[in-house]
Amino acid sequence: MVRLRDVAAHAGVSIRTVSNVVNDFQYVAPSTRARVQASIDALGYRPNVAARNLRRGRTGLLALVVPEIDSPYFSDLAARTVRIAEDDGWTVLIDQTDGDAGRERRLLHGERSQLVDGVIFSPWSMSAEELASRQDATPIVLLGEHAGAPPVDHVVIDNVGAAQEAVEHLLAGGRADIAALGVQPALGNETAHQRQLGYRRALSVAGQAWRADREAPVTSLHRAEGHRAMSELLATGDRPDAVFCFSDQLALGALRAVVDAGLRVPEDIALVGFDDIEDGRYSIPTLTTIAPDKDRIAELALQVLRDRLAGDDSPARVLTAPHRLVIRGSS
Amino acid sequence: MVRLRDVAAHAGVSIRTVSNVVNDFQYVAPSTRARVQASIDALGYRPNVAARNLRRGRTGLLALVVPEIDSPYFSDLAARTVRIAEDDGWTVLIDQTDGDAGRERRLLHGERSQLVDGVIFSPWSMSAEELASRQDATPIVLLGEHAGAPPVDHVVIDNVGAAQEAVEHLLAGGRADIAALGVQPALGNETAHQRQLGYRRALSVAGQAWRADREAPVTSLHRAEGHRAMSELLATGDRPDAVFCFSDQLALGALRAVVDAGLRVPEDIALVGFDDIEDGRYSIPTLTTIAPDKDRIAELALQVLRDRLAGDDSPARVLTAPHRLVIRGSS
DNA sequence: ATCGTGGCATGCAACGTTGCAAACTAGGTC
DNA sequence: GACCTAGTTTGCAACGTTGCATGCCACGAT
Numbered sequence A, B: 001m002v003r004l005r006d007v008a009a010h011a012g013v014s015i016r017t018v019s020n021v022v023n024d025f026q027y028v029a030p031s032t033r034a035r036v037q038a039s040i041d042a043l044g045y046r047p048n049v050a051a052r053n054l055r056r057g058r059t060g061l062l063a064l065v066v067p068e069i070d071s072p073y074f075s076d077l078a079a080r081t082v083r084i085a086e087d088d089g090w091t092v093l094i095d096q097t098d099g100d101a102g103r104e105r106r107l108l109h110g111e112r113s114q115l116v117d118g119v120i121f122s123p124w125s126m127s128a129e130e131l132a133s134r135q136d137a138t139p140i141v142l143l144g145e146h147a148g149a150p151p152v153d154h155v156v157i158d159n160v161g162a163a164q165e166a167v168e169h170l171l172a173g174g175r176a177d178i179a180a181l182g183v184q185p186a187l188g189n190e191t192a193h194q195r196q197l198g199y200r201r202a203l204s205v206a207g208q209a210w211r212a213d214r215e216a217p218v219t220s221l222h223r224a225e226g227h228r229a230m231s232e233l234l235a236t237g238d239r240p241d242a243v244f245c246f247s248d249q250l251a252l253g254a255l256r257a258v259v260d261a262g263l264r265v266p267e268d269i270a271l272v273g274f275d276d277i278e279d280g281r282y283s284i285p286t287l288t289t290i291a292p293d294k295d296r297i298a299e300l301a302l303q304v305l306r307d308r309l310a311g312d313d314s315p316a317r318v319l320t321a322p323h324r325l326v327i328r329g330s331s
Numbered sequence C: 001a002t003c004g005t006g007g008c009a010t011g012c013a014a015c016g017t018t019g020c021a022a023a024c025t026a027g028g029t030c
Numbered sequence D: 001g002a003c004c005t006a007g008t009t010t011g012c013a014a015c016g017t018t019g020c021a022t023g024c025c026a027c028g029a030t
Helices: A004-011 A015-022 A030-043 A049-056 A072-087 A101-108 A128-132 A159-172 A190-205 A223-235 A248-260 A294-309 B004-011 B015-022 B030-043 B049-056 B072-087 B101-108 B128-132 B159-172 B190-205 B223-235 B248-260 B294-309
Strands: A061-066 A091-096 A118-121 A140-143 A153-157 A178-183 A215-217 A242-245 A270-274 A288-292 A318-321 A323-326 B061-066 B091-096 B118-121 B140-143 B153-157 B178-183 B215-217 B242-245 B270-274 B288-292 B318-321 B323-326
Touching (some): A004 A015, A061 A072, A072 A091, A140 A294, A153 A159, A159 A190, A159 A323, A178 A223, A215 A223, A223 A248, B072 B091, B072 B294, B118 B294, B153 B294, B159 B288, B159 B323
Parallel strands (some): A061 A118, A140 A153, A178 A215, A178 A242, A242 A270, B178 B242
Antiparallel strands (some): B288 B323
């Protein structure tokens, strides 16, 4: 193992000066910097993470806690978060909760608290009250909406506006009978609720009343549920001419159901999804979707954590990441 | 932050004694241990990971490097590895390479070397020669076969034997014309090659010759490829009465293709997969499969790393984890 | 010649922990 | 009573880094 001390001896300077070079301290003479850098390269010096962490009082680790890592949306988001955090000098631990409240709780309280400097948390089961009552000093930032907005930083996108845009796009394409697929009345899922709100708002702006039988409920956001819910919509005989699905996975399931029923997308039924997952770019037809700016979500979350770690103790913030409507073959 | 020093003052003992309690050192009087433990609980002491790592010369982190984390096999394996490693005091960083050689290389050389104590690596693109020429001191253990067995520890299962068992099970069920789905002649994939070998061996033992047109090639192990390859097998009209698929994902794709063709599983065509992924337990019909003992794979990998970190410098070992045939509805 | 200033380099101490070895205690043996 | 042993407790130093404060130098202004 090569230490600062070894580099210092090799370059003929003090340990402190090598440290200054490594940390890009501004007052280092160019000639000195070059000489030290040469020694660093020659010896293959790599900073000792443990010592640095101890001295700085940080571990350099962040936790990203998501319900499931094998869903395309979260794995995409996780990959981006890892990459962006890396550029920033952080290493990200990914934890999966399976939506289990006990596991969510354990990951937030204690357990990991000594290990990570901050937590990016996409809650599933935990209530706002419980999140609010957290005692831990480790800063945390939530991803996604939460009813009642607990006094914790969170990063969201404008789900109401995005849903409205999606439906207005369908209306603009001449669709007159648009269903929503993905409402979750049972679960208190705030994200689904906001997308439902946006859907109704678009209809209302267009002078249409919303109909309960045009809002298909689901119990999860998976493909199979999309298939099931769409099949039921089609089974009534009174079929819509467009469907706004609350996730791309649901939309891909729905797509299959439409095709199974012998109908065509988009000719007979137009589809719009939400999330912009990879699969939607390769489906037949390709999937129109709302694309949240996932890089921006990750950046904002990291920014909040950085600020909090720097001592910012202003009231909890709500940061909104942009999104855009990506029009493809299904609409 | 509560330190050993604070606990020591609270309990009226030396710092060292508190450390002994925390580390379960054997020579601590029961009464002392109880008193110290009470202070630990009262103050809510948690060891400082950075300081411990610095002193011990370890980070307590392992990297698990896999081609893709959102494939069911790897996400299952990763989840188990994380859990088992945790019981052992390790924290696991999961890294995805997307099978990209450059990314594999970067993760193995330097980059992370200061950060993790060991690497569990499931290679995809990197050649045996390149793996062998690795200079890094960080111990590494490979998952899966590799042609030419590089001088690096690896954990495998008996793919030849497992494939043979799978095919013999089909033969025992009275199937006479068994295809293999998943050969990968183009990619130098050793795992696929061994399963192909096992398939042929079973046929040979039964006195059958293998036929090139009964070995369906694929370009990936994904569901879509299984669907495509199976559809082509069926399109010839000369269809087999059973198919051994090299992965459950392939098998599930194949299952759908069989159903799409109006045939029944297992009546018309029996299917056997490989990997024992979750989905295979809920498909209709449920999927017969070879179940590698994933917990054991993780345990063996961790065991090797532990040994290497303890200074074991014996020649590279090949450790074989057990597997079993799980008979379900599809055969 | 003296002073002030800005650029640059450095020494010291400390972050919280554990390895090492020594010190102490009590109980038994010679 | 001296000696030994096993059990129990402890002090010291060190892991490699960075914050702080200070020292040194050259140069231009006084």
